[in-house]
Amino acid sequence: MAEIVIVPTAADAGALVADEIVRLVSARPDAVLGLATGSTPLPVYEALRPRLAGVDVSRVRGFALDEYVGIDPQHPESYRSVITREVVEPLGLNPDLIQTPNGALATIEHAGEDYEAAIAAAGGVDLQILGIGTSGHIGFNEPGSSFASRTRVKTLIEQTRADNARFFDSVDDVPMHCITQGLGTILAARHLFLLAFGEGKARAIAGAVEGPVTSSLPGSAIQLHEHVTVVVDEAAASQLRNADYYRYAYANKPAWQGL
Ligand code: GLP
Numbered sequence: 443m444a445e446i447v448i449v450p451t452a453a454d455a456g457a458l459v460a461d462e463i464v465r466l467v468s469a470r471p472d473a474v475l476g477l478a479t480g481s482t483p484l485p486v487y488e489a490l491r492p493r494l495a496g497v498d499v500s501r502v503r504g505f506a507l508d509e510y511v512g513i514d515p516q517h518p519e520s521y522r523s524v525i526t527r528e529v530v531e532p533l534g535l536n537p538d539l540i541q542t543p544n545g546a547l548a549t550i551e552h553a554g555e556d557y558e559a560a561i562a563a564a565g566g567v568d569l570q571i572l573g574i575g576t577s578g579h580i581g582f583n584e585p586g587s588s589f590a591s592r593t594r595v596k597t598l599i600e601q602t603r604a605d606n607a608r609f610f611d612s613v614d615d616v617p618m619h620c621i622t623q624g625l626g627t628i629l630a631a632r633h634l635f636l637l638a639f640g641e642g643k644a645r646a647i648a649g650a651v652e653g654p655v656t657s658s659l660p661g662s663a664i665q666l667h668e669h670v671t672v673v674v675d676e677a678a679a680s681q682l683r684n685a686d687y688y689r690y691a692y693a694n695k696p697a698w699q700g701l
Contacts, residue, residue, distance in 0.1 A: 445671050446682065448689055458673055464490070475505075475569055475571070476631050479506065505541050508543060509542050509620065511595060519609045525542055543622070544621070554595065557593040567632065575601075577601050577646070583596065587625055587660045595620070644681040648681035652682060
C-alpha cells in the first residue's frame with residue numbers, strides 16, 4: 443500500500459518532500475530526480491530553495507514527465523521553459539543535466555525511444571514527483587493509458603486542455619498532443635511522491651489510492667508500485683474512506699522507517 447500523509451497545507455507537503463530530496467541529494471550528489479510541472483509541485487520547489495543552499499547540486503540530474511508536441515521550446519509555457527524557470531534556475535541546477543521530452547515535430551517519431559534511452563543511461567529515476575489531473579492522469583497519461591506504456595505521443599482530452607487553458611491565451615492555444623513518460627516509465631522510478639491539494643483533486647486521489655486499479659484512472663497505477671508516498675492536504679484527502687487509518691499509521695510510524 444502507498445503511504446498516505448495528510449498535512450494541513452501545501453507548504454507542509456512541500457517541506458516534507460523537499461526534506462526527502464535534500465536527504466537523497468546529500469547521500470547521492472548525482473541523484474536522478476523526476477520533475478513535474480503544473481501548480482502542484484511548486485511548494486516542493488519553493489521549499490527546496492533554502493534547503494539546498496550549501497548542498498552541492500552541480501551533478502544532480504533530472505527528467506521532466508512530459509512536454510507539449512509542436513510547441514516552441516522558447517514559448518513560456520513549454521514544459522522546458524517551465525522547468526527552467528521554476529526548477530533549474532532557482533535551484534541552481536546544471537541545465538545540461540536536466541532533460542524534457544523533445545516535442546519537436548521533426549524528430550517526434552523517435553522522441554519517445556530517445557527519452558527512454560536517456561533515462562536508462564542515467565540509471566533510472568531515483569525520486570519521481572507527481573501531480574494528478576482532474577481526469578486522474580499522471581504525467582499526461584490520460585484515461586485508457588496502458589500500465590506498460592513508455593514515453594510516447596498522446597492526445598490530450600478536452601478536460602485537460604480546459605484545465606491548462608489558464609496558462610495560455612485561450613483553450614484553442616493549448617496544444618492537442620503531448621509527449622509523456624508512460625505509466626510503465628513512471629512505475630520504474632524507485633520512489634514515487636504523488637501530491638495533490640484542494641477539493642478539486644479529492645475524487646482523483648480517492649480513485650488513485652482506494653479505487654480499483656484501472657487504466658480508466660491512470661493514477662491508480664501507483665497501487666502497483668512498492669514505494670509510494672502520497673502527500674495531500676485535508677481537502678484533497680476529503681474523499682478517502684480510510685483517512686483516519688492513514689493518519690493513525692503515519693502518527694505511529696517507527697522513526698527508523700523514514701519515508
Ligand atoms: C498537467 C501535467 C501533470 C500535472 C497535472 C495537474 O496537465 N501534465 O503532470 O500533474 O496536469 O496539474 P496541476 O498540478 O496544475 O493541478
